[in-house]
Amino acid sequence: MTREAMSDPRIDRDQQVVRERGSGPRMSRLGLTPTSDAHRWHVHVHDQVATSTGALHGGCGFGAAVEAMVATIGRPLVWATAQFVAHAAVGTVLDLEVNPVVQGYRVTQARASIAHGGHEVLTAVGTFGTREFPIEHTWVRPPDVPAPSDCPPHERGREVLLDAWQGRTALGRFPEELDGRPGSGRSAAWYRLPEGRRMVGPGDLAVLGDFLLLDLSDAVGHRVTGNSLDNTLRMGIPAATEWVLVDTQVSLLARGFGSVQAHLWSDDGVLLGIAAQTMIVRSVGSDGRPIRTTKRYA
Known part of the structure; x- marks a missing residue:
């Protein structure tokens, strides 16, 4: 056509x-x-x-x-x-x-x-x-976590991208707290929209849906890293917000691949969207670099 x-x-x-x-x-x-x-x-x-x-x-x-x-x-x-x-x-x-x-x-x-x-x-x-339908309801609920102002900020790193979103841990462990014991697989973090409070767009949620690797280390119990193979985003209810709560559930780690999903909430509890991701998972060596067993793909 x-x-x-x-x-x-x-x-x-x-x-x-x-x-x-x-x-x-x-x-x-x-x-x-x-x-x-x-x-x-x-x-x-x-x-x-x-x-x-x-x-x-x-x-x-x-x-x-x-x-x-x-x-x-x-x-x-x-x-x-x-x-x-x-x-x-x-x-x-x-x-x-x-x-x-x-x-x-x-x-x-x-x-x-x-x-x-x-x-x-x-x-x-x-x-x-878009379609009209008489029923609109959200069955899932956001976790009971502190407000962004009461959550510790993420450590500033080498990425301008992450620093711009001003991440704050709401549920879960920091890297220095990992002791080798697996976590529950559930974690959450607040991220502030770079332009402040406004309507959230699909591009915002697509970016946030690719931050899920940060939560995998807490689930595993030691630092890991990796590469995204795919990202999926399902849009929820349009809303304005300053902060987005990324409520992450690590579902599975098997055969070297991780499967993770997150509900993306506004700061007043509106479900903005649902993100999911499959990733290649690698351990991190003592030098802070990923341990690779094969050549990096082009």
């Missing part, structure tokens, strides 16, 4: 409104800039979207993909998942293309790909739209 055949005046009108947000602070923080083609974007890999190793942070790449799809399609995100297949270094400018696949009266299915020099870095798929 061609783009022309899928053109829909209901979407085209909204698309222009949403696309005008492409120069906003949230987009800029993700390194996302529009081009003259409504379906093509650029992703600038700068320090604020990079890990301590100088590569694109998976959650930021995923966040750029979902924000670009929302802006291009003109409908809110329902669900999206991303697969990471390659690294991208700081200073790189990546190409992002959005491809609406099926466009219905209320729901659009779409794909997005991020590439560099023709080589794929990330692929995302998602569903976009």
Whole structure:
């Protein structure tokens, strides 16, 4: 199906409104800039979207993909998942293309790909739209944890990205408290939106959903690290907040892979979204570096 055949005046009108947000602070923080083609974007890999190793942070790449799809399609995100297949270094400018696949009266299915020099870095798929239904209810509840002001801050590290979110431990152990004994698998941390209180966007939640590796060490009982293989985000109820509580449950660690899920709560208890992640897990050596048994993939 061609783009022309899928053109829909209901979407085209909204698309222009949403696309005008492409120069906003949230987009800029993700390194996302529009081009003259409504379906093509650029992703600038700068320090604020990079890990301590100088590569694109998976959650930021995923966040750029979902924000670009929302802006291009003109409908809110329902669900999206991303697969990471390659690294991208700081200073790189990546190409992002959005491809609406099926466009219905209320729901659009779409794909997005991020590439560099023709080589794929990330692929995302998602569903976009909204529907009216008489029932809206949240059955899960946030954990009973102290307010952000009463929680100890995370230790500042080498990542500009993490420092910008001002993480605070609400439930669980700090790295220096790990004694080799496994934890419960349940932990929680507050993160402050870099721009302060505002409506939370899917890009924000995509980034936060990739912080779950930080909670895996508490579950295992000693420091571990790793790489994301995929991220999934299911949107909840739109709300404004200053802080987001990432309520994490480590479900499984088997065959060297970890499976983790998190409920993402506003500071007044609104379920903003649900994130899930699969990751390669590695132990950390005495020098603080990950212990690798094979060559790092390209």
